[in-house]
Amino acid sequence: MKKFLTAFVFLLAFGGFNQSVHAAELSSLDITTAITIAEDDTQTVVQTVEAASTGDGVVRFPLPTKEANNLSVEIDGTAVEYDLEATQVQRGPFTVDIVEVLFTPPSASWQAELSYDTTSLLGDGELKTIAVAALDYSTQNVTEQVEITAPLTLGVPVAIGTQADDSSVGGGMQTYVFRFDEARTTSVLLDFATTQSYRLNWSEELKNTSFWWQTKQVVLAPDTNQQVVHIEDISPKPTTIHLDTDGNIIAMYNLGPKRSVKVEASAVATVRSVRYAIDDDRGVDEVPGTLEAYVSQTGLWASGQEQTQDTAKATIETLYEAATEAASQTNSDSYLDVLNSFIADVRASGLPARLIAGTLTHNGAQALENPTQHYWAEVYLPGTGWMTADPAMNTMYEQFGVSDGFHVAEFIRGIDSEKPPKNHNTVQLLALNETPDLPDDFIPLVAQTKYLLLPGLSFTKTTITMLAGAVVDGVGYEDGGNAYRLGSLAPLQEMTRWRLALGSASWGPSTVGVGLLQNDAVDVVAEADSNLSFIPAIVLAVVVAASVYGFIVWRRKRKEPVRVHEADEDIQVDAEDLLKKP
Incomplete structure (x- = not known):
């Protein structure tokens, strides 16, 4: 019995697909990933892999998904056993959930076919964006082709970042083909919903702890070039509501001593995917003077390094490339420092820039189950306007010149670099299955x-x-x-x-x-x-009449003779009596 247990433990420790003991290295890969989206939005994936490996043992092959249902693996036409492991890879400040397939190829050169079903490539709700993440195959000798087929009823997509090499339509389906001659470092993204709608709910308690009146405020999500916010309700009614200098919606409440109020508000934010038409020839000197405050180098953005290029676009591209490299080597805790440094450099180079705080619903590789707080920048290019610039997202896909529907702005910090940010924890964000019917008419x-x-x-x-x-x-x-x-x-x-x-x-x-x-x-x-x-006229007439009457009375009193006392006829005094001495 003791020998049996010893042998069983040995098999658990060293048998199966333990890569630490038996691992094969991939030396070359030719991958074709074919993804078919069904009418119910489920995705079927077939990956054909022609590979060469060195060494005997287990191959770890990553899949661009966090779930692989009904997985089958065939090597050279024969079904083989495999293990499936969930793991995470770090891409700059983002964490991507994937699964790895572990199997043992029969020879140094082999062909595999992996097929599985998943629901994680296409975002839930209205996030109709299919993402095929870039993966690390432990070799740079990689060629890859990604084919995405979807029903026409899903809508005509916009390629975010990398553009398709070929496309075709037939049988009620549409197909897009992406080809790569080397290991790709960015995701393939097709956005079937050019606008994304989100419901934002605010709940914030304002307190006045002093013994005097104070004014407190709640910041509601602003409009940007990519985002329109429809405020549905705010309760209780604010004392005043206005736009600040950066465009944030500010609801003000006057609170008495030791008073508090719980403010609840709701809104729908519609965010659109945009591919900017950037003018290659516009210069930095063409920035409008009205944006001078967004070029000011103060506070957090006081120590930028100037970059001089022939055009505004070339200047931003150079700075963006450096910021992306810095973002790829940082984590979520220190990414804000990278972003502030980027904004400072853009301003030092003569172009307007500002910081945006908000929520991210997709990290460029997969939709996030729990949308997370995120920061990004907006830069102004002459002839283009304000443009989203997120160096962290640029590590995931080719983000320059593109704005996606994943960034939901909640607060703009631009003119005042020290302005306190919005409390992200007071906002709840939900992706909507369909865009609500919002009034477009402006009737005040x-x-x-x-x-x-x-x-x-x-x-x-x-x-x-x-x-x-x-x-x-x-x-x-x-x-x-x-x-x-x-x-x-x-x-x-x-x-x-x-x-x-x-x-x-x-x-x-x-x-x-x-x-x-x-x-x-x-x-x-x-x-x-x-x-x-007529109330002011009546009040004025009464005041004038009262003033005239008072003046007349006063003047009459001034004209009367001054009398010390009135004569008293009942008193008779003899003159001799008055001259007598006492």
């Missing part, structure tokens, strides 16, 4: 009151109230034939403007219209007739 509430002071003189108050929805840029209002600019307004924001009216315009009826200001004219979408209030 408008009211105008003329407060008459004197005939021919009044103060006119115009109030524009935004409804729930998205930020609207370029808002203006038209009054008395003149157009006035309001700028960008946040959802639920109330904007009040006062102006002095003279002559007949001070009391006569008029109509005020609100809309988008274009070429010094307002495209009116909402209007209202003005109201006339």
Whole structure:
């Protein structure tokens, strides 16, 4: 019995596919990965591998997925036994979950076919992005072909990063082929949903621990070039709500001494995938002067190194390549330092840059089960505008010139480098299965009151109230034939403007219209007739009358003779008595 147990332990320790004892090294690989997406979004994968290996023993072959169901392995046409191990690989600050197949090839040169089913290559919900991660095959002598076939009902995809070499359509299916003559270092990504929708829920408790009134704020997700946020509700109603200088939506609450309030808000963020049309010839000197604050080298971004190239694009590409190399050698804890250094260098080179804090739902290799907090940059290129720049994501796929639907911005830090970031823990993000029906119409509430002071003189108050929805840029209002600019307004924001009216315009009826200001004219979408209030005139008349009456009374008192006392006829005094000495 003792000998049997000893032999059993020996087999467990040294038998099977223990690579530490028997390991074969791959010397060359020719891989064809064919992925077929079914109508129910499940994926069938067939990988054909022609390989040469050195040494006898077990081969570890990684699969670009974190699950492989119904796996079968055939070597030279014969089914073989295998082991399957879940493992993780580190790509810069990201961790990628994969599985490895362990099997023993019969000879130094062999051909294998691995087939399996999975659901992890295509993101869940509305994240219809299929990702085939780049893997380490322990040899650089690799050629690879990736074929992705999907039903046309899934939509026409956009290749994020690497572009397809061939494509074809037939039988209700579409196929895209990617070829690589060497070991690839970036993922193959096809985005079948050019926009991704997410629901954001905020829950934050604001406290005033002092013995005096304080103003507290909640920061809601901003709009960017790639993202539109529709604010659905915020409770309780803020004291005020506005956009700060970076475009963040700020809800302000005035709290009394030792008071607190729990703020809850909800919104839908729609993020689109964008491939930027970058002008190769634009120079750094073409940056608009209005963005000067985003070039300022202060605070966290005070020590950048200037990079001089012929064009703005070449400057960014050079800096981006260096930042990507730094990101590939860091982890999630120190990546923010790499990003701040990149922003500082971009600013020192004369181009605007800013920091974005938000949530990442896909790491470029696979959808994340638990979306994680992430930071990235936006850089401004003349002729292109603000463009996403994420050196960490550039280690996963060719991200330069591309914005994906995985980055959900929650906070912008640009003009003030020391501005405290949004508390990420107060935000819950959920990917939506379908985009909700969001109102696109811009129809604000408008009211105008003329407060008459004197005939021919009044103060006119115009109030524009935004409804729930998205930020609207370029808002203006038209009054008395003149157009006035309001700028960008946040959802639920109330904007009040006062102006002095003279002559007949001070009391006569008029109509005020609100809309988008274009070429010094307002495209009116909402209007209202003005109201006339006589209250100021009445109050002024009462004050004037009271003042006049008081003045008259005062003047009369000044004109009366001053009398020490009144004569008393009942008292008679003899003159001799007055002259007598006591």
